[in-house]
Amino acid sequence: MFASGSEYFRVAFESGFRVCSTLLASAGERALILTKESSAHTIDLHGDDRNAVKGMIAHFYGKSSQTDQYFPKELAPPVPRRDSTEYIKYLVDLYITATKHLAYSLQDRIKCMLEDFDNIHFGLNLTTVVHHIYVRHKDAETTSFRTQVARVTAEAVESLVQDDLSRKLLLEVPDFALDVIQALADQKSATSANGGNGKRQRR
Secondary structure, X not given: OHHHHXXXXXXXXXXXXXXXXOOOOOOOOOOOEXXXXXXXXXXXXXXXXXXXXXXXXXXXXXXXXXXXXOOOHHHOOOOOOOOOHHHHHHHHHHHHHHHHOOOHHHHHHHHHHHOOOOHHHHOOXXXXXXXXXXXXXXXXXXXXXXXXXXXXXXXXXXXXXXXXXXXXXXXXXXXXXXXXXXXXXXXXXXXXXXXXXXXXXXX
16 A cells, blocks of 8 residues: 555665564554565654654555544544644644655645635635645645745735734735745736737627
8 A cells, every 4th residue: 555655655664674663662653664674774754744644654555534433543634623723734834744754645735725725725724724734745746835835825816915823924924925926927818818819809
């Protein structure tokens, strides 16, 4: 299951590593350990978000919640409510973990979910969401999230610029401000293109 869902694990297993018995050790941030049967070499994924790793494992097995009686409860991720800020943060962590471990199908699944996200989702607590994406994970690959949150923000920019907290957020996180500007430019280009098409059709 691991090998079929992730190029990272496929290569590791082909090199002689295996999942050891302390799959989800309770100590610290350690979430998954792979050991090499012929030696003492290990791959300790201590830098990954614990719940995100659980979510990735659940995806490998085709599970997504704690409701399946045949899926070990200790491996099931505690997924937050879908209408919460914590759910957005969980998806960010899950996407970063999937990217790191070359779990392409999980990446694609999250990207598809993002397409349905609008201002209602990101507007739950825009400051928290933006800081989680742009500040906490500033060095991670989060382009899909950045593009979507900037697009949604740009669509509601008139109301946001009148809000003190939103203006402060744009000043505090320059990369977010630049993404919003790019999203506004893209919207303007799209509007101009559609207007041009309409004029040509009328002719």
